[in-house]
Structures are given as C-alpha cells and as structure tokens.
Amino acid sequence: MIDVDIEKSFPARRGEADASSRRIVAKFKSDARIIALFGKSGSGKTTIVNAIAGLVTPDRGRIAIDHEVLFDSSGALNRSVESRGIGYVFQDGLLFPHLTVKQNLLYGANRAFAGRSSVPVEQVTELLGIDKLLSRASPTLSGGEKQRVAIGRALLSNPRVLLMDEPLASLDAARRAETLRLIERVRDELGVRIIYVSHSIGEVTRLADDVAILNEGHVIACDHTETIFNRADLRPFTGRYEGGALIEATAVAHDHEYFLTRFSFEGGDVVAPGLEVPLGSRVRLRIRARDVTLATERPRGISIRNILTGSIVSMDDRGGAIVEVIVRIGSRDMPSRISRQSRDELQLTTGQQVYLLVKAIAFDKRSMGYTA
Amino acid sequence: MIDVDIEKSFPARRGEADASSRRIVAKFKSDARIIALFGKSGSGKTTIVNAIAGLVTPDRGRIAIDHEVLFDSSGALNRSVESRGIGYVFQDGLLFPHLTVKQNLLYGANRAFAGRSSVPVEQVTELLGIDKLLSRASPTLSGGEKQRVAIGRALLSNPRVLLMDEPLASLDAARRAETLRLIERVRDELGVRIIYVSHSIGEVTRLADDVAILNEGHVIACDHTETIFNRADLRPFTGRYEGGALIEATAVAHDHEYFLTRFSFEGGDVVAPGLEVPLGSRVRLRIRARDVTLATERPRGISIRNILTGSIVSMDDRGGAIVEVIVRIGSRDMPSRISRQSRDELQLTTGQQVYLLVKAIAFDKRSMGYTA
Amino acid sequence: NTPSESGSTRGVVLVFAAASLKEALDEQVAQFQTAHAQRVRVSYAGSNALAKQIESGAPAAVFVSADEDWMDYLASKRLTADGTRRALLGNELVLIAPAAAKDAASATLSTIDFANHERAKSLISAALGTGRFAMADPRAVPAGKYAQAALRALGLWDSVATRVANTDNVRSALAFVARGEAPLGIVYRTDAMAEPRVRIVARIPTSTHPPIIYSAAIISENDTATARALLTYLASRAAEPVWRKHGFIAK
Amino acid sequence: MLTAEEIEIVSLSLRVAMASVILSAPLALACAYLLARTDFFGKSVFDALLHLPLVLPPVVIGYALLLLFGTQGPMGRLLNDGFGITFAFRWTGAALAAAVMGFPLMVRAMRLSLEAVSPKLEMAARTLGASRIRVFLTITLPLALPGVVVGLLLAFARSLGEFGATITFVSNIPGETQTLPLAIYGLTQTPGGDAAILRLCAISVALSLISLIASEWIARRMQTRAQLSGGGALA
Amino acid sequence: MLTAEEIEIVSLSLRVAMASVILSAPLALACAYLLARTDFFGKSVFDALLHLPLVLPPVVIGYALLLLFGTQGPMGRLLNDGFGITFAFRWTGAALAAAVMGFPLMVRAMRLSLEAVSPKLEMAARTLGASRIRVFLTITLPLALPGVVVGLLLAFARSLGEFGATITFVSNIPGETQTLPLAIYGLTQTPGGDAAILRLCAISVALSLISLIASEWIARRMQTRAQLSGGGALA
C-alpha cells in the first residue's frame, strides 16, 4: 500500500519570471505491486519519486508505504533516506564516478532486510549485459551502459520499494525487453513494490497494475491501469494515438502445436501468441484501437484469428481522417479506429451489429503483463 | 556528403579486465541530409559522433563533410572543435549549470556562417515548450526539460551539421512528435545536415535518408533507409519485432472530403491519412509486417482500405507462433506477420496469389517522412 | 626617483635603528621634531636586516646598530659618511629570573657571586633544574653574542650550553622568563627594567664581554644637514636624561 | 576609536593587501590554468618553484627580493629605469612581498577549482562555436569562481599577516611600509606594549572577519546564481 | 653530501612537518566538513577564527601559543598533568606551532573540494542504504581527495617554512626545535653566512619538490582510479 498526499512548491526565485514557479500536488493511494507515474515532461513525476525517497522534503503532507509512515508534516516525522529501504534508479544515472562498475553494483548490496532474499549478482549483470564491464571505471561507460548499471545497482540493494525513473529511456529494443523481464522477476520473486516512471505506454500497460496520471504538477487520476486507459476523459493525457482497450482475461488453454494461448473474458475468447503462464492466470491484454478492424459480414479466408461480435455504441467523428468507433462486446467497450471513409462506405450506424477483428499477433508478448 | 573512415581503440587500463577493451571501426559515406546511426547500446554510436565533432581524436583515419576535411591522420590535420561548424545535442544534455535557460540557449546563437539564416529564437522555444522556462536556472529543470533546452541550444547555434545523440529519449509522445517536426523544418528550411543517433525505429525511418548500422564497434552496413530495413540479413540488427517494408511512394491525389491522400508506387496504390505535401512529392511509407493481414479471397464489408495483390515468395517459419510471409507486389517484397495457425488454415504455399490488407490508419502521420 | 632623492625631497629624515631602541628613540625623535620642526621617521628592525637594506640602497640617513659588527660591515663597503660614526650608547647584561618564583633555589640565587665560580655554577644549575636558559641566539643576535662571551668568561657556559633556549631577539627571551617558562635568562638591563614580571638576579660584570655599544653613523648617500643635526642631538647632553630613563648608558 | 597612527597603519595595510591581490591575481590565474589544463616539460619543477614562498622562511624570500628588486638589484634597476617603477622601501614593495608570499596559496586554490570543472562542459561550449578564450571566460572561470574567490581571500589574509619578507625587503618605515604586523612587531619590542598589541590584533581580526564575510557573500551570490553543486531536481 | 648537523636539521624538520600534518588533518577535515555541509549559528565567526593564524603576525601566534600551551599556560598544564604531553621547548611544540599556522590552509583546500562534491551523489548513496558516515567515507571523501591532498601538501609546505611562531613558542634549540627556517635564520644574521644559507635553502627546495611530486603522484593515482573530472565517453 502506497499512500501519498503531499504538496511541494518551487517558488520562482529572484531574477526568475513568475511563470517559472511550480507547485506539485500529489494525492494518490494504491496497493498495486507496480504503480506507474505517467505524465508529460515537467509534470512532476521526478519530484514525487524524490519525495518518496526522502530526497525532497514536501512542504506539507504524508507519505506511507505498507502502513509505515515515512513522512508526516503534521507529526514532524521524516525518516532518513537510508532507513526508508528504498531503491532508486535515477533518471540521470548518478553512478559513483570514482568507483568501478562492480563497486557501483555492490555499493548497496550488503544492505539486508529481515527475511528478504536478493537476486544473485551474476544473474543481474548477465541479464543487463554488463558482465563484461565489471572492472571498468564508470565514467567511461556509454549512455545505455550507465543506465543498465544504475538499474543493477538499485536492484542489488535489496530494496523493499523500488523507484524507477525512466529506467529504459536510452536502451535499444532488445535490451529493453530483457530488462522488462528482469523487472517482472524482481516483482514476482522478491515481492518488491515498484514505482515506475515512464513515457512509454507499452511499458506502462505491460508492467503497471495502477497508473497515476500527472498533469502540470497535479495527480489528476489514479486507478487500475485498465480503467485509466479505457477512460475517454483521460485520452488527452494517455495519448491520442495510443488509445485502446485494456482487458483482463484468463488463460484458458495452451495450444502447444501453434504456440498460442487462448484467453477468455466476458466478451468472448481471443488467441494470442503463447504466454507461459499457468492456466487460470489473469493476464492484461492491450488491444490498440488502431489494430482493430471492423466488418459488417464475417470475413472468410483471412489471416485474422480473432473475430468478436458486438454492437456499435458510439462513433466519435472529429472531422479528420479517422473515426473512433466504440463497440460494446459483452459489457466492455472496445474502441476501434478506422477511416471516416470506411465508416461511410460500410454505412455504420450506432447500435449496429459488427464484427470486430484483431490479429493474434497484435498482442505481442512484450506488452502482455501477467498479474498473478 | 559525409565521409567517415576512422578507428579508435579504448584499450583496457591497468586494473581492468581485457574484456573491457573496445575498438571502434567506422567506415561509411553518405550524402543523405539525415543519416541515422543505429545500433545496440555500447555499439559505438556516441564515439563516432564525438569523433565527427572533434571531441574524440581517432587513432587513425579521415573525416570529411561536404569535401571539407575535418580530420586526417595521414595529413596530421585536425580542425578545432569550434571551427567545425557542428552543433551537438549531447546524450547527457550538458547544459551549463551556471547559466539560465535563456543564456544556455543563446550561448552559441551569435555564431554566424556566411549566408546562413537561422530559426527565430521564439519559434524554437515555443515549439520545444520551453518559453516559460527562460529565466530558470538550468540545474532546476526536469529531465525532459533539460533535453529540450539542449536541443534548442544546438539548433540556435547555426550549425552546418547537427549531431543529435538520442535527443528524444526522455520526451513524452506529444512532445516527441513536435520535436520531430521541428527537426524536419531545420533540415528543409535551413538545409542543415543531420547525423541522428536513436534506438527508435520509428524516428529513424521517419527522418533518416540513410542509416548506418553499428554492431560491437563496427559499422556493418550503411545504405538508404529503405534498403537497410528491407534487408533480411540485417533483421537481427534492425529488430525482429519492428520488421516491415519501407516504400517510397508518390502522392497522387488528395481526398479533401475524407482527409486521405492516395500514394502510388510500383506495386499499386495505397491511401493513408492526409499528408499536406504537394502532389508529386515522394514520401517514405513504412508498412509494419504486424499490420499486414493476408487473405485468400477479396474481403468485403470490411473497414480495411488498402487491398493489394501479390504472390507469396517465401515463408520464414521458425517454429514459434509467428510466421513471416514475404509477398511480392510488383517488384517489391513486403513482409507480413501472421500466426502459424492462420497459415496452416489458409493453406498458404509459396507462389500462391494472396490479398494483402493494410488499414489506412496504419500509416500514422508521425512516422511518414517526406523527402522532397 | 633615486632613494636619496626620495629620502630628502620629502624633507623627512629616515633613521634605521635596532629594534631594541624603539621606546627610547621614539621619545628622542619626538623631542627633536618639536625642537627642529623637522620630520623624522624611524624604521625598527634587526640590525642585520637594516644593514643589508642600506647596502641595497635604502634611503636611510642615520643608522643606529645594536652592535659594532654590522656598522663595521657597512663601513667596509664605504657606505657610512667619514667621521660620523660614533659610539652612541652603552648597555649592560643582567641575569633574570621570574619575579613570581618563590622556591628556595631561586631565593638563594640572589646571593650569587660570580667571583665564587663553583658556587655560582651550582646555584645556577639548581635554579635551572630541568628548565631552559633563555637568551638571544648567540650566532645571530648581538645580545646573544655578548651573553655567550660573558658566560664563557665566567666559566659557566659549559653548564648552560645544553640548556639554552635561543631566541630571535632579546624580547622573546624576556618573555620566556616573564611567563615562567624559563627559570633563568640573560637580557639587557634596559629590557629587564621594563618588565615587572622578572627580577634582576645579578648584573653581569662588564669586563666579561666586549663593550655593549650602540653604534651610530650617517649614511653617505643620504647625508643631509638635518640628519647630522639629529645624530648630534642624539649624542648631546640634552638627550641623556631620556636615554638614562630607559636604562641606557649615554656615552 | 582608532588613533591617527592606527588609521594610517590600517589604511596602509589594506592598500598593500589589495594591491598585492590585484597585482598577483591575473598571473596566479594564468599559472593555475597552465597547471590545471596543460602538460609541459618541467611542469613539476615549475610547480615546485611556485611553492617556494611557502617552504622557505619569509626572511629568505625577503632577502631574495631585496637582492632582485632592490635599487641595486637587476630587476629593480630594470623596472626603475625602464618603467619608473620602484619597489624598494615603498609600500609597493610591501605589496610585492605580500603578493609573492600569498602567490602559492592563490594558485593552489584556483587550480583546485579549475581542475574540478568538467572538460565536457568546455567541449560543449566549443561545439557552440566558442573559442578557447571565450570558453575560459564564460564557462571555466565562472564555474571555478568559488575557488578563485577563496584564492583571493587566502592571499588577502596572508597579506594582512605578512611580516618576515616585508620587513626584510622594505624595512619597517612608518606610513610607507609599516603594515599591521610590522607595527605589532615594533610593539613587541617595547616593554608594556601589550595593550597596544591587543588593539592592533583586534583590528587584524576585524579586517579578516570582514574580508571573509565579504568573500563568502560574493561566493554565495555567485553560487545562487550559478547553482554550482546543482541540487537540481533533488534540492 | 650533507653534514651531520644538516642531517639532524632536516630529519627534525621532516618530523615536525609530518607530525603537524598528521596532528591537524582529522580536525581540519572535521572543520572543513562542518563549514562545507552544515549551517550553524556563528559560522562566520568560527570561520574567521580559523583564519587567524593567516592574518595575525606569526610572532603573535607564537606568543599566544606560549600563553596557552606553555608549562604555565592553562592548556599546557592540563595536557602535562593529565596526559604527560609537554610542548614547551620540545619538537612537539614546533609541530603544534606548524600545525596551527598551516591549519587555515588545510581547512580551506579541503572545504573547497568538499563543497564541489555533488550532494546528488551522496543522496544516491543514501538510497542504497549507506549511513551518513559511510557516505562520507566512501563517497564524499574519495571524491574530495584531490583537495584533501592539496590541503595536506600546503600545510606540509607551510610547516617546512614556519619560522616566527615556532621560535617565539619553543625557541631555537639545536636538535630539539631547530628546524630548517630557524637554522637559516641564525645564518642570515651572521655576515658572510650566505653559502651556508644557500645550502639550507637548496635542501628546503628539494624537500618541497619531493613532497610536491609525491602529492601529485598520490592525487593522480587516486584520480586515474577515480576519473574524477570524468572525461567519460568524451575523453
């Protein structure tokens, strides 16, 4: 349980225009294992994370994790940074320049919390691809190498809570995928709570159970990832092009011949590339509106695997090339993005029955987060 | 014309394992206006860019831009950093901590090269969204704000060549799109040559005319973006999940009612969301393999706008859930990614005629780069 | 601007004098200035430094050295005006002890008689104990040279040599005794008289060391009438009471 | 409060200290930069020579100055004949002595700060077209400013306390070369001068306190403007 | 090469200088840290007091030491009765005098470097569970090491050159308190002592050169290990 309710002002200083003053107001609560902070550049994500770590002292408020109060301005309580048991992957790395990579990695490694086991050093370095860099002086590393060492250093410090501020920003796709897997393992095997800052919807939907949306210094919403990304009013903040539905589904069958997994949710069944989870697991599937095709007759001889039926609830026609058609499947609303021309040609109307087509491979493994 | 042929070794130092030595060998030539360096973390991108800027002196070799030699170890020529006329957006920002944002932005602004006009300061600050930060001390900026100021500073220094090392890494999607537009304007209006380092295929395919692929310190290929991303042998380096075809097409018609633009290429016509380019412009369209659906009969009543016909050239079946089917359309090979189950059910065979379906909105504006 | 010009054009007579003369000479100069309406400035430092400075062209018109060696040095370089050198003042050495010391050894010390050489020796070693014998550095400071000569002549040098604390000037030696850090010391009578925290145990017979003479001369480069008038005044009867008041012996 | 004589001494001391600091600052900065950013043959020896005033007894330095810059010395003659500059027995000489004695302190503090300025930032400035000299003036120097101020302060304080070299070089001439320490020295040679000594010591302490607070103020002003150690998003 | 007497003088000088540096280093570091990282009431005054040895004439400091640490002085008595430590007329006193005179230099250099260490790195270390003291020992101190070494060096060099306070406090006793400057002083007072002076000066210069090179070596070793100013991917 993470419970944050703080305020922090950075007043404009002498010589600065008033416009440069900034107030961060953050009130949110979540018992997610991974909670993402999502918002535009300058919206206050790093400030909140710093306050949780104890690096920034809020002007007023309260921060508690698992009912342990870390900061409380009314009780004048302010736990020291080192006693908070928090690991932090900084946005700007902050490796110790006088230490080698190995010394950086092991700096916090002897911190032990009762009954807590840690990932073996070798596994972390190998998965992050830094095993060959161990004896290097840290300032000679490349940008991505620095970032990986910073991740390793925080992971190895045995934290109870891990703060990650855009940890994957300068990694290539392959390394990013591996690191995401590592983060999931840390969450599952070590039970570390993670607060994750990212600009990437893919990362957020894959990892986060809950998302807090920030805008101009204010937390404007905090809820289940699914809810947040399905809320139309938040679309301006969650990203116009990245819209889609997030559904929680249960794995019901593995097809070992074709390496597909069948998932079931209230609106029907879908198949997706095989995910190695036990049957019965709940998995978060993201269906991007741009990946959804609509049809008025059931298509045949087509490579699309998933054909769901539903009725059109609404069509959001903003006059451009694109129309967003919301289709109700069972009790769920799924957005589909098609061209306005298609809508007119297919003569779609509200209430009409349509087929909703989604390719199996549109669910790529990298963006599927399993939650149990 | 950028002509690089250099070698640089970082030998392991005392106390370091031999494994940490690294040799960068870069030989490539391009007269693209934007050339991208693409490669995994630690592959040598920053080192090459540093060598071009004059911040790293290669052990041997030659660097020339537009036939002006900047470095030549045989002629013992090494132009000073400041006389190279190069603007550099550093991977780690490197704002001057004692100066305000405005002072940072204007630091290089009075450098004038003959007959060269520059973007107005106001436009740069507004487009980058840093107009309200001008009087701020630069160390108080957030990560993304710093990165935007660094971009502005380099743009305003009137460079002949602009080096950008992962300039968008910590920006949110909306800001990223705006900055990409700004970069394109700089290229077009000021005729600045750009060397662009990025991990994002989207950015690279949108911006770059040429791409140099790096692997473990070696430039293993340098060619037109389209060629590079269509080369199967480079797939391991260009990214398995991001595969697709890049086609250069000509804008042939604008549909002002539906805001669509029709493009024509040798394999047929496609429609995409309207792009404001003059008819006849050449535009680079990226069709991702995952966005391509195959069908054995022409589908009807479906929202997909683009239906091309072709014949199957090959099917790359690696035994997993996914099969990559290459379809020849005219003389072009287009990859499509479908589930193996679909292939078997549709009984696809090499040589067979198929329909290739692509949604109009799969071409999103953000990834379409126009080149003239 | 040559130094001689700067010495005279400003109409100021510059005197270089041994630091130990400061109080007495300041008073003399004040009187001279009021009497002659002339401005005089005195630079007080170690005689050696002053001599070296004169050698390198210092604009001093009058030099008063704490001993004759440094005056000889300047004379040998032909820097003093012929016939102006004179022995200006005399001084005496005294054996001192802290006024506060109340122990038996220091009490019986007053009965010291240098004629009785063995007893003097034992009295001194008794008073000294494990303490130090404070005096100016015999290699460097005139007062130290005289004191060493006297102790040698009295046959006491060997017994104090290993216990000597050398100082860079007499005042520091005086301070050691005054603070009770050193149980014994040798300083000028003029110094001892001015320091209430020390007690003069005995006067050192003048016959045991070369005469203590403050030697004065005009520096030929800056030889002016006023300078000569000042030197004459310092050696005159009119100046005598002030010298005596501060413990010097006018010659 | 202060006697006329004391005022004279204090104002002379301040003049000497100021002049010595102003005289040596540019040269010290140049030496510090050379030592911090370049490598040349004989650098160690050069460095050692700079430290001499610290290592040798002040009297020896004063004596060396006398031999070099006295009216009879080679440099002294050159400067006198060529430029009409005289150091011997002038307050300017006291300033020279103080400058020499404070020089190693000034150079060291400046060098320490210059070395701490990241060459990356200098490189960044050069990619923006700034020449080496502009980079130095707009990037290196402002970032090294705390150390430069400390260097000036140390040299200033050292000047206020300088005794041995001064009295040996330019003697102890009231109104011309008699700075605070020399005046104090004179008093220590006078029986019963303790009260006057304490007064002068108190004045010295007051001067140092003022100069210290002034320097802290300057440094802090610069630093708030400069955000040097950069709390950044953390602070 | 060196006479027996010279060897004695040099070894004593080294002993005094070493002892003074070792004696004062921990305290100087503590003061530097206090001044660099904390704010407290009366900080300016404390800072000014630390600078006194620089500002006041050495003789005054020597006399003050005599008053405080002489056998009759309050501190001297305390230390003598309580711990059997005597300073008066001992080489330990010379070391104390040298330590006091070098103290402001040591503190300033250390402080300058401590202030240049980014608090962000210290914060990063604390998020890794390091206590303040561990952060200081493993992050702050190593990063400030160049300045710490410079501080030690300056104090060491100053010790080698210290004259006024030493001779006033512990006088000039051959074999016990006669360091190089004191020996040189004796010679300057004798007409014709120039050759011997030059020999001793040459020895001083040699010592300073050696200590300088040693300190540079230490600093460089630390720095190659530490990559402080971080050429990073640039260098």
Ligand SMILES: Nc1ncnc2c1ncn2[C@@H]1O[C@H](COP(=O)(O)OP(=O)(O)OP(=O)(O)O)[C@@H](O)[C@H]1O
């Ligand atoms: N000074 C140095 N000493 C030793 N190795 C170095 C040095 N500088 C760079 N390297 C190594 O050279 C390789 C290339 O570094 P470079 O910074 O060019 O990588 P990059 O492609 O920019 O990576 P990234 O995407 O992570 O920024 C890396 O493995 C790096 O560790």
Ligand SMILES: Nc1ncnc2c1ncn2[C@@H]1O[C@H](COP(=O)(O)OP(=O)(O)OP(=O)(O)O)[C@@H](O)[C@H]1O
């Ligand atoms: N010390 C400070 N003084 C003034 N303003 C500050 C200070 N620190 C942060 N800010 C401002 O507060 C806002 C929030 O900063 P923060 O670093 O939390 O943003 P962020 O959401 O992490 O952004 P990014 O994604 O760019 O890293 C920014 O506009 C920033 O400029």
Ligand SMILES: [Mg+2]
């Ligand atoms: Mg941030």
Ligand SMILES: [Mg+2]
């Ligand atoms: Mg890089």
